[in-house]
Amino acid sequence: MAEDAIISFKNVSFSYLQEEDGSAPVEKLALDDVSFDIQRGSFVAIVGSNGSGKSTLAKHMNALLLPTSGSVIVEGIDTITASDEAPWELRKKIGMVFQNPDNQLVSSIVEDDVAFGPENIGMPPEEIRKRVDESLKMVDMYEHRRKGPHLLSGGQKQRVAIAGVIAMDPDCVVFDEPTAMLDPRGRREIMAIIRKLHDQGDTVILITHFMEEAAEADRIIVMDQGKIAADAAPAEIFSKEDLGVLNVPFAVKLSAALRKAGFDIPAGTVTEEKLAEFLCR
Amino acid sequence: MAVRDITLGQYFPGDSCIHRLDPRVKIVCALVYLVSLFVVRSFWVFGLCILFLAAVIILSGVPFRFISKGLKPVIFLIIITMLINVLFIRTGDPVLTIGKFYITNEGIYRALFMGLRLVLLIFGSSMLTLTTKPIELTDGMEKLLSPLSKIGLPAHELAMMMTIALRFIPTLLDETDKIMKAQTARGADFENGNLKEKAKALIPLLVPLFVSAFRIAGDLAMAMEARCYHGGKGRTRLHQMKLGRVDAVAAIVMVVYLGCVIASRYININIF
């Protein structure tokens, strides 16, 4: 394990038990001998087609699932040991935001919902108040703090869900397709928050089907049928043809075309911002 | 869509001293008031009950038409109860005789008495729900019941269930609406037909609704676990309930009121 790895997977395999009607349950291998380290403070994107095991992988990071074989070490502690004793000690360090904002909000008042996590870890009330207000301001939802979630848009609900996670002051936040159900504007807002979290020094893990989002990460892990198919910087991932990597982002295609036309675009120009920055210089 | 407009509970927003009362105190006061209605034996003491309720209503600033709305669903029940009293109480002097059939003054007296008691019961409990946010009610209930958790009553779990139910009523209503539209598009008819046909038409609505409710429950349980939920043990709360001056005053008023009502049973004032 590297010195400053916050999460470390060692030969992790995981099978779901699938109950077929009548017959005995069959094992379905969802993770197949997966090993990797996540550096503290890094921004890692995980991509891959439906059913490739991304969510299963994510749920191993906060002991929602435990490996069938191999081990997952989070902050130096094996998740199997952690979940035996007090899984919430681990879960307050590794926050998780899910795809459907509706199904992860607990309370009918926004600020009470954000307080849910801190309440669970026994934070003193004054501290909770402070953390709730700070988190709501960070996601720009402070003025909606007394509303009911059913009055908010999908993007706003997702921002509340993120506030609920960062109110616990985690070291790392895992986002499992946080923008999948949102419109382009909602997606932009969520990405802005993710960037902000990363800039603050938090470790960010982003599972996504949008290559434009993945391009913003320091590193992309490509999953395929429970295995890691590729693990490299975005520029390198997008330059590989054989991975069949889904849609290469527009900025990458444009850079390649410009390079062909004789422009000296530096390698690693994978986001529109970076490209624009370079071209405008 | 219309289902979104359904207000949760019937909270009437306000900032009166009644609204500001600690939910625990308010729940206990409401219970005491409801019990007091069963202690009353004569009409003139009901005067005291009405006076007390009127004072609370005026203090709370909730318009009367909001309170009387609570009567609508039960008005039928009240009328039936009164009719049964009129028709079946055979003691007392007959005041109206039609052939073999007669109505007694005692019957009318009991009917009015019961009717008034039921109306006051509804108004009294409405005042609690009108002036307390649903979430405060569940919090208050959890706190009040928590001593009973020592003898095995799952106070925290009950309160959490109510909180989640409150949160997901709009979600499930939305879901119902979506499924109804989807099934209508497939030719289902929810509006026409007799009772049996209507009941049958509900099946293609209820089955998907249950499936999606279970899916939501699964997702939510996972999200709650990811957010460190592990039952009520070691849990703190954002909103601390603190008893203040208003609460002390309310408690004293309530004790005096209950004292008067109980005392009235032993004092004979013969007006009626």
Ligand SMILES: Nc1ncnc2c1ncn2[C@@H]1O[C@H](COP(=O)(O)OP(=O)(O)OP(=O)(O)O)[C@@H](O)[C@H]1O
């Ligand atoms: N609860 C479960 N029971 C049985 N099998 C499951 C369960 N959850 C997932 N699987 C299976 O495990 C495999 C990996 O699923 P996973 O949800 O991790 O994929 P994913 O990469 O997150 O897909 P998506 O992009 O659709 O979210 C899939 O083949 C899926 O069918």
Ligand SMILES: [Mg+2]
């Ligand atoms: Mg998934």
